Amino acid sequence: MVTSHDVARLAGVSQATVSRALRDDPKVALDTKERVRSAAITLGYSPNPIGRALAVGRSTRVGLVVTDLENQFYSYVISPMHRELEKHGYELLLITESSEQAPVADLVAGAGLCGVVLATTTLDSVLPVRLADRGIPFVYFNRTTPNVPADSVTVDPAPGLEKLVDDLVRLGHTRVGAxxxxxxxxxxxxxxxxxxxxxxxxxxxxxxxHVRRGPFEFGTGRDAMQELLDLDDPPTVVICGNDVVALGALNTAVERGVRVPEEVSIVGFDDLPTSAWPLVRLTTVAYDLEAMSRQAARLLVERVESGESVEAGGVHTARFDTSYVPRATLGRVEG
Amino acid sequence: MVTSHDVARLAGVSQATVSRALRDDPKVALDTKERVRSAAITLGYSPNPIGRALAVGRSTRVGLVVTDLENQFYSYVISPMHRELEKHGYELLLITESSEQAPVADLVAGAGLCGVVLATTTLDSVLPVRLADRGIPFVYFNRTTPNVPADSVTVDPAPGLEKLVDDLVRLGHTRVGAxxxxxxxxxxxxxxxxxxxxxxxxxxxxxxxHVRRGPFEFGTGRDAMQELLDLDDPPTVVICGNDVVALGALNTAVERGVRVPEEVSIVGFDDLPTSAWPLVRLTTVAYDLEAMSRQAARLLVERVESGESVEAGGVHTARFDTSYVPRATLGRVEG
Structure with missing residues (x-):
């Protein structure tokens, strides 16, 4: 982003002089003012980039912030979100938050975004605070943080998990792992x-x-399954935090020649397209990820176009239902 | 992007007056000039956004343009490219080109990008022409187009395919499909x-x-395999354009109860992580996708930092070698 330092450098004055000249301070000489203004125009500098976007009402760029793009979950979020935004005349830019050092908030402001969807925010992330400070509208996607209120689109895991647990009972599982x-x-x-x-x-x-824990990644399921299968009394079923983790667990079982579900059952959460592959047939909990992605886009567009602050009008929340999808990786306990 | 129309609207003058005022045309009244300049500064308008980025030398935002983000191939490109760019002090923005109508070139210019990596360009895409016209440096990734010269990072398929075909001969395949x-x-x-x-x-x-053709997608392999298996004399081996297509073909075989490789062999290209899963074990052709992604980032950074045009200094090309990765989906022809 162009800063007042850049303008100062080009105009050959101090940064303080740039500020004074652009406020039309009478103590600044006319030819200095002229030089500063000309430098500002050359560089496209505005004292207030957010104000600029709002004033013109022309920024139609929405940012989607995700951490782990290797997680296939996100690839199924991006397309519907992109299409929905396009329908409303907005474009999508993807911003990967790969490190704590990355000044993502600055990047968001610098790229002149009208709003942001936060898809991988941790509970301790500073990004929501930074966005709120800068007055950039945002929507939580599949996440929330307690401290900064904003519109959100989330999933209610209970209905799908209830049906799953009914099935665990029916199939005789008592040693449950997660x-x-x-x-x-x-x-x-x-x-x-x-x-x-x-x-x-x-x-x-x-x-x-029988409990393990880790990031929502393939390697988490792979390593957890190794440990669980090494136990003297491994669980009869392993319920995973999401499908990607479950795929890691399933592949470990296959690699070790442990039959699924005869010797161990495995369950996921998300119902990614891969989970429905004939080769995989993962039992899982589903929700409408595509509708959720579109809804997040719509909430953001409404927020941007209404110009209404969260403080003034409260937040909008959309909560998606879950269902149970029995497939081939959950079976009856043998013996 | 802020345009001269926006400035004209805010200043209450015509667009032509904006142009004249910013060129300091003596025919424009002093107070009108003042009003136009003030509007330009409020909106952060610059008559030449590319000139602006180059003049300041401060834009460190690189765009990666991809069409089909549901294709897991790209998720493995983005992370290494992102890390390499970050090492050089650049950020990555992902731009999805979901429709022909999307004015991607405008978006690229509007987001103030210093350069672009083109990862899904078709041979008839206008984007390379538009970027060249605007003087925005770009690198072709795993693609080229003949008409617009630029730096490129590509793969030489021959070494890997040669070893694969040696193996086809050794294993007795004569009815080869693709x-x-x-x-x-x-x-x-x-x-x-x-x-x-x-x-x-x-x-x-x-x-x-025995030949089918289609986009590099799962559905292409799925549908092609249905048709090939329905033939009176199906091929004994199906060589797919990439791993995602091969995964589609493999799942169709599994769904139909056709044993792989006993009844039909399947081969991919790319060696995605999924292909190495114990559940999949796809025979394929590999190259160093991570190194390739990093190399594309480096070529772009060099191009941006040298400021050298393709016309002046010629293009840099990096070509990556391929190898053959035999796994479980290619076997001996039976009977």
Whole structure:
């Protein structure tokens, strides 16, 4: 982004003089003012980039911030979100937040975005605070953080998990294991609490030794499954925080020659296209990810176009229902 | 992007007056000039946004343009490219070119990008022409187009395909089938020509009825495999344009209960992480996609920082070698 430093350099004056000249301070000489203004125009500098976008009402660029693009989950979010935004005359820019050092908030402001969808925000992320400070509208996607209120699109894991646990009981599972998501995400925390609560209602317990935890990644499921299968009394079913984790677990079982579901059952959450492959047939919990992605786009567009602040009008929340998708990786306990 | 129309509207003058005022045309009244300049500064308008970025030398935003983000291939490109750019002090913005109507070239200019990596350009795309016209540096990634010269990072399919065809001969395959990529991409065309040439050298032919063609997508392999398996004399091996297509073909075989490789062999190209899953074990052709992604980032950074035009100094090309990765989906012809 062009800064007042750049203008100062080009005009050959101090940064303070740039500020004074652009406020039309009478103490600045006329030819200095002229030089500063001409430099500002050459560089396309505006003292207030957000004000600029709002004043013109012309920025139609929406940013989607994600951390882990290697996670195939996001590739199914981007296309519907992109199409929905396009329908409303907006474009989508993807911003990857690969490191804590990356000044993503500056990047968002610098790229002249009219709004942002946050898809991988951790509970301790500073990005929501920074965006709120700068007055950039944003929507939480599949995540929330408690401290900064904003519109959100989330999933209610309970209905799908309830049907799943009914099936666990019916199939005779008593040694239940789980690979939960990270504790610093609302999604990980919420799915874990819902599952624990529902298992409890059905009189099933999660033994501590049968629980693993980690990022929503393939490697988390792979490593957790190695450890669980090495136990003297491995769980009869492993419920994973999402499908990508479950795919990691499933591949470990296949690699070790452990039959699924005869020797161990595996369950996911998300119902990604890969999970429905004839080669995979993962039992999982589903929701309408495409509709959710479109809804996030619509909430953001409404927020941008109304110009209404969260403080003034409150937040809009959309919560999506879940369903249980029985396939081939959950079966009856043998022996 | 802020345009001279916006400035005209805010200043309450015509667009022509904006142009004249900013050139300091003596025919424009002093107070009108003042009003136009003030509006330009408020809006951050510059008569020449490219000149602005070059003059300041401060834009460090690189765009990656891809069409089909649901294709998992790209998710493995983005992370290494992002990390390499970050090392050089640049950020990555992802731009999805979802429709022909999308004014991607305008978006690229409007977002103030210093350069672009083109990853899904078709041979007839206008984007390279538009970028060249605007003087925005770009690099072709895994693609080229013949008309607009630029730096490129591509793959040489021949070494890997030669070893693959050696193995086809050794394993007794004579009815060879193929699912090629789209004819309007250099990648599709080049892989097809290389394979045809190498098969020919080994005395193998591709019967027309055993050849299918389509976009580099899962559905292409799925549908092609249905048709090929319905033939009276299906091919004994199906060579696919990439791994995603091969995964579609493999899942169709599994769904139909056709044993791979006992009844039909399937081969891919790319060696995506999914292809190495114990559940998949796809025989394929590999190259160093991560190194390629990093190299594209480096070529672009060099081009941006040197400021050297393609016309003045010629193009830089990096070509990556391929190798053959035998796994479980290619076997001996039975019977």
């Amino acid at each position: 690979v939960f998501g990270p504790v610093n995400t609302s999604t990980g925390e919420e799915r874990e609490q819902a599952l624990r609560h529902i298992l409890d209602d059905q009189g099933l317990t999660l033994a501590r030794k | 699912v090629f990529g789209p004819v309007n991409t250099s990648t599709g065309e080049e892989r097809e020509q290389a394979l045809r040439h190498i098969l020919d050298d080994q005395g193998l032919t591709l019967a027309r009825k």
